[in-house]
Amino acid sequence: MTKRHITYLACTTTLVGAFLGTTPASAAHQTLVVRPGQSIQKAVDLARAGDTVFVLPGTYYETVTVKTAGVTLRGMGQLTVIQPPKKTKSVWLGTKLPGTKVTGTKLPGTKASPTCLSAGNGICVIGGKNKALKDVTIADLKVTGFAKTGVWAMGTDHLTVERVTADDNGQWGIAQEHSTRGVLRENIARNNGDAGLFLANNVKAEQGAKDSKGTVVERNRLADNRIGLTVRRLRNLSVTDNYVTGNCAGVFVVGDENKPKAGLITVRGNRVERNNKYCAKTARLPYLQGSGIVLTGTEKALVTGNTVVGHSGKSPLSGGIVLFKSFVGATSTANRITGNTLESNSPADLVNQENTKSDNTFDRNSCRASKPAGLC
Structure with a gap:
């Protein structure tokens, strides 16, 4: 037991109560x-x-x-x-009458929910x-x-x-x-079926990106999930100093054709390495393998100071840092990929599958190979 744990236990000795100790x-x-x-x-x-x-x-x-x-x-x-x-004998707070559907807890003016x-x-x-x-x-x-x-x-x-x-x-x-100003810090997420960390505007509804008002995702360890971190249809947040490894894909920043677009996101100082696990395709995505940081359908994102190494795959999304047109055709615009260190990523360290005439910027990155050539 660590000193920190001992301190916690010592603090509880002054708490009393038959069922729950309280101050x-x-x-x-x-x-x-x-x-x-x-x-x-x-x-x-x-x-x-x-x-x-x-x-x-x-x-x-x-x-x-x-x-x-x-x-x-x-x-x-x-x-x-x-x-x-x-x-668990019953995990639903509701009733079922013959010939009816199961209904959950229902408050006035709301739908039943589990x-x-x-x-x-x-x-x-x-x-x-x-x-x-x-x-x-x-x-x-x-x-x-x-x-x-x-x-x-x-x-x-x-x-x-x-x-x-x-x-x-x-x-x-x-x-x-549907949340704002969140702080997700120093967590460990491993072996989860989809994303280790998942942040979204609305999981079910089709709508524009939500302003997260400065949500922070920092110093987390994300390993052996399908995707380490997914940020979907959000704006105004930062992803910094995380360690992402052993997933099928490391970091996904996802937008689409809805307005406002996903963006104004900073991805800084993360170590993203060897996310080479294979994951089968889904209704939303092709199969995944060997993706470091992927931007799809986003605008005005800053990807800087990251170390992205050791990715290898033949998925359309494979590569170190990848810009990819969303699967509903939404382009990524005005993103800046700068000052990153990339090594041993295949098919390339930097991959831009957008129109080469788009206003996305690649500069001052340390890398050896890009697709198309000339981005390093």
């Missing part, structure tokens, strides 16, 4: 302590803005939904593990469509083995997810939709 009632904010065998969800339901739910080491077989602003859910790193319940568990997610942070849930933090724990997503957020503002390990989930490790 004295006079304190402005409480720390609610969850021990193995107890329910994280019950503690989260008791928490108020400014409170911390602190989960001690152990494996907790449940899902957790956070709907209160300003709450922190914190564990002790990979010693605190959240996995799907071993047995629970976090029935949707296949581990931790859900849920805000309203027109009123974002603010200032929630998820930190220092492991979420693994869920059918869809380890940590799923929708309708949030200034959500922080840091030092979370999200392994072996069916679709995404950590994902957020």
Whole structure:
């Protein structure tokens, strides 16, 4: 056990309570302590803005939904593990009448929706469509083995997810939709079915890119997923100092014909290497193998100071840094690829499959081969 973990345990010795330890009632904010065998969800339901739910080491077989602003859910790193319940008699909060479809929890004026568990997610942070849930933090724990997503957020503002390990989930490790000012920092996402980290404006609806208002994705380790990081139909965010390796594709920045276009994104200082796993084609993409950083249908992105090495494949998207016309024909415009270090990427270090007369700029990159020639 590390000194940091010992310090955490020492801090909890002053907390009392039959089910959940809490700080004295006079304190402005409480720390609610969850021990193995107890329910994280019950503690989260008791928490108020400014409170911390602190989960001690152990494996907790449940899902957790956070709907209160300003709450922190914190564990002790990979010693605190959240996995799907071993047995679930019913995972849908609804009823089924003979001859009818199953319906979920329904609030006035809304459509029925599944629970976090029935949707296949581990931790859900849920805000309203027109009123974002603010200032929630998820930190220092492991979420693994869920059918869809380890940590799923929708309708949030200034959500922080840091030092979370999200392994072996069916679709995404950590994902957020319809959210702003997020911070995804120092997380580990491995062996997830699609992206390790996934950020999007709206997963289901066709609409223009959303202003993320400065979302930050930094210092994460993304390995052995289908795609390390996907940023889809978003504007105004930064992707910095991440380590991305062993995926079928490293970093995808995706736009399309909708307006406004995806863009105004900075991809800086990342190490992207040997993303050479093979992934079969889908309805949206051809097969993937050997892609470092891919921009498709984006505008005004800055890709700079990255190290991109060791990619090899024959997919249309293979290469070190690749500009590719989106699969609905949307072009990438006014992007700048500058000051990157590229080595041993095939078919080339820099690949521009856009019209060579487009206003995308390649300059001051350290590389040996490009397609077409002359970009290095």
